Amino acid sequence: MNSKNNSREKILNTATKLFQINGFSATGLNEILKESKSPKGSLYYYFPDGKEQLALEAIQLASKSIIERLGITLSKYSDPIEAIKYLISNIINDLKEENKLQNISISLIALETYSSNERLRKVCKDAFTALSNVYTHKLIESGFSKQRAEELGMTIEIMIEGAITICVTRKDTVPLSIISNTIEALLS
Template sequence: MATKGDLTKARLAESMLELIQSSGYSGTGLNAVIEHAAAPKGSIYFHYPDGKEGLGVAAVDLAAAQFGALIAEAVDAADSVPDAVRRAIDALATIVGGSDFRLGCPVSVVTLEMGAESERLREACAAAFSSWIGPTAALLESGGIGAEEARSLATVVVSTIEGAVIVSRAMKTTQPLSAAADVIAGLLEQRLPQDGGAR
């Protein structure tokens, strides 16, 4: 059972994640996190002794887990590999559009803002992207694509989705995500062996 301290620590990471999505990493101050999380003032340095950087890593790890869960749900509900990818992108489009394009991928935000400034944050972001590429590659392998090609294609899929999220936010339309879904699904249908996409 989670302790009160565990719940506070988790709440701080969740608040940091939400604020990074809406305000960016650099635009998120620790006082804003404390206020958003309704946490005691000294709680950040108690739970995250290295301050904002440690809290940023926790937020990136949380984002990785959340998108990983979204991928898993899409795979479970899909009847083919291309359908799984479409479902995952549709779920992302719902999140992005439903937030009036205020929310995007916090991992890409942290990468762009801090990747050259903090090796620890860069490594956390790299690990997050790898945690999405790995299951996507496994999904493609399950459809009959060889391991090396599956890894390469999975990297393209994740990179394309990340770019589409950014463009969707800039243009305030989910059309770039819909276009990405169409192109990725078409690409996978071409690459998958006959009936390899069926699940």
């Protein structure tokens, strides 16, 4: 990888992490530059539209990472109940160990930008749809009808995203544990 791509990647990876942890508004460009150890000119060279362009690409990168992780985790079990419980236990462990949202959720940026930035709202919407589709695909593989799998996939995505938001707000993982305990009833 050449140094130009490496510099761009460092800025984008740092922005992705900070946007997921701190949110869009609370993350400043100077903070991104400082943490990525990049000169200011690099940011505007690679992201000429500034913070919004950086956020759009960061959401797409985070979404891709979360979807890949979700797919790998769910593939460890053929039974969707076991797979989703395993996924939730991984999220609980991540929240306990790291107490952050990196590569777990884009909810923070979605919640703070949905009414003020249409481009960011749309890319977040697409990310949430893609996440629901991963659950839907798992359920279809397990024998659920397409319509029922789509309904349940969205329901599971809503439950997990909502539980993550409440967990970080409460600073405990009880909401995710409750979701894990109700997955069997939901999918039976």
